Amino acid sequence: MFFAVVRFWPAVDAMMLSVSRWNLVGPRQFVGLANYERMAGDPVFWQVLGNTFEYLLLGLPVSLVLAFVIAFYLDRVEYGQGLLRALYFLPHLTTATAMAWVWRWFYQPPPVGLFNAWLGALGFGAQPFLRSTTQALPAVLVAAIWAALGFQVVIFMAGLKAIPRSYYEAAAIDGAGFWQILREITLPLLAPSVVFLLITTSIGLLRIFDLVYNITAGGEGGPLNATKPLVLSIYQSAFARMDMGYASAQTVVLFVILLALSLLQMRLLRGRDEGGRG
Amino acid sequence: MASVALRGVRKDFGRTQVIKGVDLEIADREFVVFVGPSGCGKSTLLRLIAGLEDASAGEIEIGGRVVNTMAPKDRNIAMVFQNYALYPHMTVARNMGFGLRAARLPAAEIERRVRAAADMLGLADLLDRRPGALSGGQRQRVAMGRAIVRDPQVFLFDEPLSNLDAQLRTQVRTEIKKLHQQVRTTAIYVTHDQVEAMTLADRIVLLRDGRVEQVGTPTALFERPVNRFVAGFIGSPAMNFIPARLEGAEIVLPGMRLPCPALAHRGGDGAVTLGIRPEDIWAGEDSLRAPVACRFEAVAGVVEPMGSEALVMTQVGGVDVQVRLIGRAHPRAGERLRLAMDPAQIHVFDGASGVSLR
Numbered sequence: 001m002f003f004a005v006v007r008f009w010p011a012v013d014a015m016m017l018s019v020s021r022w023n024l025v026g027p028r029q030f031v032g033l034a035n036y037e038r039m040a041g042d043p044v045f046w047q048v049l050g051n052t053f054e055y056l057l058l059g060l061p062v063s064l065v066l067a068f069v070i071a072f073y074l075d076r077v078e079y080g081q082g083l084l085r086a087l088y089f090l091p092h093l094t095t096a097t098a099m100a101w102v103w104r105w106f107y108q109p110p111p112v113g114l115f116n117a118w119l120g121a122l123g124f125g126a127q128p129f130l131r132s133t134t135q136a137l138p139a140v141l142v143a144a145i146w147a148a149l150g151f152q153v154v155i156f157m158a159g160l161k162a163i164p165r166s167y168y169e170a171a172a173i174d175g176a177g178f179w180q181i182l183r184e185i186t187l188p189l190l191a192p193s194v195v196f197l198l199i200t201t202s203i204g205l206l207r208i209f210d211l212v213y214n215i216t217a218g219g220e221g222g223p224l225n226a227t228k229p230l231v232l233s234i235y236q237s238a239f240a241r242m243d244m245g246y247a248s249a250q251t252v253v254l255f256v257i258l259l260a261l262s263l264l265q266m267r268l269l270r271g272r273d274e275g276g277r278g
Numbered sequence: 279m280a281s282v283a284l285r286g287v288r289k290d291f292g293r294t295q296v297i298k299g300v301d302l303e304i305a306d307r308e309f310v311v312f313v314g315p316s317g318c319g320k321s322t323l324l325r326l327i328a329g330l331e332d333a334s335a336g337e338i339e340i341g342g343r344v345v346n347t348m349a350p351k352d353r354n355i356a357m358v359f360q361n362y363a364l365y366p367h368m369t370v371a372r373n374m375g376f377g378l379r380a381a382r383l384p385a386a387e388i389e390r391r392v393r394a395a396a397d398m399l400g401l402a403d404l405l406d407r408r409p410g411a412l413s414g415g416q417r418q419r420v421a422m423g424r425a426i427v428r429d430p431q432v433f434l435f436d437e438p439l440s441n442l443d444a445q446l447r448t449q450v451r452t453e454i455k456k457l458h459q460q461v462r463t464t465a466i467y468v469t470h471d472q473v474e475a476m477t478l479a480d481r482i483v484l485l486r487d488g489r490v491e492q493v494g495t496p497t498a499l500f501e502r503p504v505n506r507f508v509a510g511f512i513g514s515p516a517m518n519f520i521p522a523r524l525e526g527a528e529i530v531l532p533g534m535r536l537p538c539p540a541l542a543h544r545g546g547d548g549a550v551t552l553g554i555r556p557e558d559i560w561a562g563e564d565s566l567r568a569p570v571a572c573r574f575e576a577v578a579g580v581v582e583p584m585g586s587e588a589l590v591m592t593q594v595g596g597v598d599v600q601v602r603l604i605g606r607a608h609p610r611a612g613e614r615l616r617l618a619m620d621p622a623q624i625h626v627f628d629g630a631s632g633v634s635l636r
Contacts, residue, residue: 170363174377175351
């Protein structure tokens with residue numbers, strides 16, 4: 001009952017809304033697939049969809065590889081490991097809004113912004129960062145990766161600690177090198193952690209919103225929609241232009257993407273677990 | 279194949295001394311068992327030989343080369359771990375070939391060696407399975423297979439049978455012995471089980487508290503233990519110990535005076551401990567074979583019949599003494615028994631230090 005009301009009803013309602021026109025207060029009006037037709041012809045939608053995948057396809061490999069490397073070496077630190085792990089985890093406990101504003105300051109033009117101050121000190125020219133249509137999205141992504149790192153590192157470290165020490169000792173006696181151990185022991189045995197992080201990180205990146213909203217000027221996802229992800233576009237359609245139907249149509253698209261991706265990842269990793277290696 | 283030598287080997291973990299100076303020579307092709315109670319340092323000693331721990335002092339030599347600074351892989355050893363350390367995501371064949379892939383052997387050679395080892399261990403039908411689909415005994419054999427394919431100079435076994443149930447343990451124990459007789463590779467085997475030690479070893483190294491108590495053949499440790507600790511550890515059921523006094527050429531127990539000319543005129547305060555194994559106490563007709571001085575009477579307490587033999591608890595001078603009676607007939611509790619100690623099998627230990635006096 002609880003699930004039906006709290007989870008499924010809003011989802012079903014959103015699908016109904018996506019084939020309606022509604023401004024939140026007036027009566028709903030059935031419009032068929034008009035919202036979807038409008039979406040297909042809307043260049044901003046396609047740009048926003050592209051941005052969303054750019055966040056995913058750049059952010060996913062970079063953040064997971066980075067988190068793994070940090071966890072791998074942190075796992076070998078003998079003293080103060082707990083403290084270091086806590087420091088890495090700290091961003092996870094901070095609100096996205098606060099982080100976004102700090103990063104926004106990092107990226108400001110000289111003499112205000114931290115990064116430009118460093119670049120200046122090292123003798124490089126100032127960079128536009130958030131003000132450039134090409135640099136803005138990667139700049140936001142760096143902040144997003146940094147924010148997610150702590151959680152990923154902690155998950156990877158837990159996974160690494162679950163691998164029995166004797167596996168590595170047996171490998172050391174057998175004369176396995178660094179890469180053979182990594183490829184044949186560590187990574188396969190870390191697969192459950194990798195699956196979990198692949199799914200959670202993908203969903204997180206596809207749903208990126210608060211960071212972009214707070215880091216870009218006026219919460220617009222600018223400049224010129226260069227950083228705008230799908231969720232921000234949905235938010236703007238719904239609550240800036242009161243166009244619930246169009247917002248819902250975009251939501252349905254996002255839902256389909258998330259669903260497809262989750263199913264794909266689960267199937268890929270299950271297939272590998274059962275047959276693949278051996 | 280190779281000999282192994284330890285010279286003045288010590289190992290400290292922080293302030294805790296775990297190995298307190300061990301000297302040992304292990305001959306080529308020998309099967310040596312490290313045995314002792316938990317915490318005696320036997321596993322640590324094995325890990326020092328493997329190179330999984332660094333010695334704090336002393337020299338470790340394998341095949342005439344000092345290996346202290348060598349990585350485990352350069353020591354040409356193979357180890358069977360207590361939990362087998364089989365990789366759960368690899369098939370048996372890949373598990374067994376892991377070390378050979380590390381050595382970058384050609385695939386055909388790896389396959390040939392894995393197959394040969396699998397045939398020897400009866401694993402040929404299981405090569406495509408994962409460890410999760412194997413029984414405990416099969417996993418144990420895969421772990422041995424992984425060691426064998428590498429054709430090492432020395433085999434190291436770290437309590438390899440402790441995860442198996444009692445029946446399987448006996449069976450695999452026999453297989454290990456048979457395997458060693460086939461391949462004749464020097465083997466060092468760690469266990470806390472003195473029965474395993476007795477049945478497998480060419481020589482036993484009995485450790486206590488980081489030191490070697492005695493090194494010798496199973497028979498030597500059983501028949502001529504150098505001190506009370508060794509006497510009590512080796513043999514099952516354990517040796518009986520009875521406090522006694524040495525007076526001139528006699529050992530005086532409550533109600534008994536045993537002649538013992540070999541210990542006559544030994545100094546000290548005369549406090550000794552007499553040791554006698556449960557099977558060296560004769561009962562009934564047999565007791566008449568012993569000299570009169572060695573005979574005594576006692577009341578049977580708890581009787582544990584075990585089919586072909588029975589363990590009977592009695593008391594001598596207020597001390598519990600276990601007697602092992604061979605044969606199907608066994609006394610009832612409360613029955614008065616005529617017993618005698620086999621004079622040839624009486625051990626005498628110094629009362630204070632526990633050192634054997636004969």
